[in-house]
Amino acid sequence: MMSPLTPTTSLIEPFGLEIDLETGSMPGATNHLVRRASDMCGYYADDEALDALIADGDPLHYEVFERPVPEEDGHLMFCVSVLQPGRVGDECFMTKGHYHTKANTAETYLCLRGEGYMAMKANDGSWRAERMVRGRMVYVPPYWAHRSINTAGEPLVSHCVYPADAGHNYGDIASQGFPKRVYVRDGQEAIE
Ligand code: F6R
Numbered sequence: 001m002m003s004p005l006t007p008t009t010s011l012i013e014p015f016g017l018e019i020d021l022e023t024g025s026m027p028g029a030t031n032h033l034v035r036r037a038s039d040m041c042g043y044y045a046d047d048e049a050l051d052a053l054i055a056d057g058d059p060l061h062y063e064v065f066e067r068p069v070p071e072e073d074g075h076l077m078f079c080v081s082v083l084q085p086g087r088v089g090d091e092c093f094m095t096k097g098h099y100h101t102k103a104n105t106a107e108t109y110l111c112l113r114g115e116g117y118m119a120m121k122a123n124d125g126s127w128r129a130e131r132m133v134r135g136r137m138v139y140v141p142p143y144w145a146h147r148s149i150n151t152a153g154e155p156l157v158s159h160c161v162y163p164a165d166a167g168h169n170y171g172d173i174a175s176q177g178f179p180k181r182v183y184v185r186d187g188q189e190a191i192e
């Protein structure tokens with residue numbers, strides 16, 4: 001019989017790396033994903049406001065920093081996500097949001113800086129928004145699509161961990177969106 005210690009997934013060397021818990025900076029990251037306003041077409045309620053933002057310098061929207069591991073069963077991917085503050089019209093800057101391709105995979109988000117929400121949506125139309133604030137962790141269960149939303153005036157920084165073979169399904173959210181959006185008008189949050 002095969003021993004449970006016989007590797008069935010890539011065997012790699014252990015490693016450690018620093019994460020600045022104030023800023024989220026992870027100097028050991030080797031993957032850097034960048035999304036600008038022009039990558040967000042179709043995601044916000046006000047297309048014209050997004051076009052104006054793109055024409056006005058196409059500002060940085062969010063970044064993801066990773067020190068990748070094999071995308072295989074058994075490994076855990078971890079990253080730091082940095083979502084800039086800003087509005088498209090009155091709507092708060094947000095990430096695209098996705099289900100995991102392997103939908104029965106969860107994710108943890110630990111907020112290191114800023115304030116906002118983790119919006120989550122299940123396939124039956126259920127919707128939740130968990131507050132993100134420094135020191136608060138959000139558990140995204142299997143089957144829930146997830147999107148970060150920045151309601152503050154500083155970057156929303158989180159540390160995420162999820163099964164490395166989860167994959168990202170953007171298509172369903174790109175076409176269906178989330179049931180609610182988060183706005184700030186005259187300093188007041190509105191979720192509608
Ligand atoms: C990984 C994950 C986060 C997001 C990141 C950017 O599964 O949920 O690392 O990838 O916050 O958001 P998206 O991927 O929705 O553009």
Ligand code: ZN
Pocket residue numbers: 098099100107146162
């Ligand atoms: Zn995810």
